[in-house]
Amino acid sequence: MKIFAISDLHLCTSGEKPMDIFGARWQNYVEKIREDWLNKVTEEDVVLIAGDISWAMGLDDAEKDIRATLYDLPGKKVMIRGNHDYWWSGIGKIRDRMPENDNFFFLQNDCVRLGSVILCGSRGWAVEGSPDFKEQDRKIYLREAERLKLAFSKVEKERKDGDEVICLIHYPPFNVRRENSLFTDIFEKFSVDKVVYGHLHGKESRTDLLLEKNGIKYYLTSCDQVDNKLQLISEKD
Numbered sequence: 001m002k003i004f005a006i007s008d009l010h011l012c013t014s015g016e017k018p019m020d021i022f023g024a025r026w027q028n029y030v031e032k033i034r035e036d037w038l039n040k041v042t043e044e045d046v047v048l049i050a051g052d053i054s055w056a057m058g059l060d061d062a063e064k065d066i067r068a069t070l071y072d073l074p075g076k077k078v079m080i081r082g083n084h085d086y087w088w089s090g091i092g093k094i095r096d097r098m099p100e101n102d103n104f105f106f107l108q109n110d111c112v113r114l115g116s117v118i119l120c121g122s123r124g125w126a127v128e129g130s131p132d133f134k135e136q137d138r139k140i141y142l143r144e145a146e147r148l149k150l151a152f153s154k155v156e157k158e159r160k161d162g163d164e165v166i167c168l169i170h171y172p173p174f175n176v177r178r179e180n181s182l183f184t185d186i187f188e189k190f191s192v193d194k195v196v197y198g199h200l201h202g203k204e205s206r207t208d209l210l211l212e213k214n215g216i217k218y219y220l221t222s223c224d225q226v227d228n229k230l231q232l233i234s235e236k237d
Helices: 029-040 059-069 091-097 135-158 182-189
Strands: 002-006 046-049 076-079 104-106 110-114 117-122 164-169 194-197 210-213 216-220 231-235
Touching: 002 029, 046 117, 059 091, 076 110, 091 104, 110 135, 117 135, 135 164, 135 182, 164 231, 182 216, 194 231
Parallel strands: 002 046, 046 076, 076 104, 117 164, 164 194, 194 216
Antiparallel strands: 002 231, 110 117, 210 216
16 A cells, blocks of 8 residues: 655636646646556555645535546545635535545544554644744634644544554644744654645745654645655555
């Protein structure tokens, strides 16, 4: 079983919000992602999608985007909410409505076991020291940290010796100076192995596609930053 990751698909099958207005990296990007996916992923593999899945405002349109773009692709798909996933409200409704097979998992402050890997996730938020962090963000930042702790309370009940723990979070869990945050403190407290995140776009973003910090590997997977290619995160026998 291989575990791949990508994020920030910003799907919009209606064509109302084309992403190519943001530059050449976004031209035919969905087709490029699908082609790479089909070349790499088998039915035994897993693909993590760390938020900003669809531009849809409601669940009906998000379902159309996901079915049209991801439904026929191989592998298990594990997703979390991003800041632009306005359609994501009420996890029960999402799980009831989305593709009716065993290959779609929507995480919200909880976890799922796939073999010897435990996957958990939460949206996160801008952290202290980030350019876009304002005082009014503090309340949400603290709340999101508590939600992440809730996810790890589920992980601890599930965890066994030898398990690998991978966490999905949409926002970068540290600022541009790579300083610790409430999120990285939680990852370290619960001995996470790997973290997958997205949210960062554009040439002006300070990015490290792979960063190791205090024994944890952090993978940036925004599709425009990884040339619309799935990133290999883990491989199990």
